[in-house]
Amino acid sequence: MTSFAPEAALLRAAAKKYERDMIRFARELIAIPSLTGKEGKAVARVREEMLKAGFDAVRIDRMGNLIGRLGRGKTQILFDAHLDTVSAGERRDWRWDPFKGKLEGGEIFGRGATDQKLAVVSIVYAARLIRDLALLGDYTFWAVASVMEEDCEGLPLLHVIQKEKLRPDYVVITEPSNLVLRRGQRGRTELAWSSGAAPATPRPRAGDQRRGQHVRDHPGSDGAQRPPRRRSLPGQGERGRDPGRVEGAVSQRRAG
Numbered sequence: 001m002t003s004f005a006p007e008a009a010l011l012r013a014a015a016k017k018y019e020r021d022m023i024r025f026a027r028e029l030i031a032i033p034s035l036t037g038k039e040g041k042a043v044a045r046v047r048e049e050m051l052k053a054g055f056d057a058v059r060i061d062r063m064g065n066l067i068g069r070l071g072r073g074k075t076q077i078l079f080d081a082h083l084d085t086v087s088a089g090e091r092r093d094w095r096w097d098p099f100k101g102k103l104e105g106g107e108i109f110g111r112g113a114t115d116q117k118l119a120v121v122s123i124v125y126a127a128r129l130i131r132d133l134a135l136l137g138d139y140t141f142w143a144v145a146s147v148m149e150e151d152c153e154g155l156p157l158l159h160v161i162q163k164e165k166l167r168p169d170y171v172v173i174t175e176p177s178n179l180v181l182r183r184g185q186r187g188r189t190e191l192a193w194s195s196g197a198a199p200a201t202p203r204p205r206a207g208d209q210r211r212g213q214h215v216r217d218h219p220g221s222d223g224a225q226r227p228p229r230r231r232s233l234p235g236q237g238e239r240g241r242d243p244g245r246v247e248g249a250v251s252q253r254r255a256g
């Protein structure tokens with residue numbers, strides 16, 4: 001097995017030089033609210049930092065995703081982090097300002113810190129380190145700060161691949177995984193039934209939205225960590241379920 005220890009030590013030492021810059025950038029980014037669909041200011045801030053980091057080209061695509069390119073080599077490696085966040089909810093539920101980037105004990109706290117603004121910082125500064133340490137080779141490093149990921153997961157990258165014609169050989173999604181490399185996520189399925197007259201189509205196809213029925217299925221990849229937890233509706237056990245009588249929805253959301 002190859003040991004990456006010497007390279008890792010080298011990278012860590014080089015990154016240390018930018019510690020203050022990265023912390024400042026991270027805190028500034030958290031201080032810019034970027035709810036899904038309102039990421040414009042955050043995109044502008046990251047763009048500025050990408051240009052400083054020495055990307056060869058930086059552009060905003062037709063969906064609003066920010067795409068940075070470094071190098072022109074054969075193997076295409078894409079790193080993605082989404083910039084949008086869910087709402088911060090009630091201010092009183094926070095023990096600190098969610099839009100300040102609280103720094104304490106070597107950690108940064110705030111809405112979107114883990115999911116995934118700090119990952120954006122890492123990707124941008126990775127490019128800087130690649131330049132500093134002359135690590136450019138026969139590969140192209142793509143950094144994507146995507147938008148609208150919280151609402152339509154997967155769609156921004158699908159856009160980047162299908163419409164913007166990026167054809168990555170490898171993709172690294174920087175969703176939080178507790179610093180453990182994962183090969184995929186467990187996926188997400190949303191099911192909703194409504195009560196009433198029996199529908200004309202007893203088994204709706206995926207994506208069928210007739211009669212208020214809606215089935216979406218995003219199966220996990222082979223690296224799924226564990227089977228999804230099952231959640232029963234109030235008063236409803238696992239046995240004897242009668243879909244015709246179920247009101248409400250069962251939703252299995254991913255952790256990220």
Ligand SMILES: [Zn+2]
Binds near residue numbers: 082176256
């Ligand atoms: Zn996320």
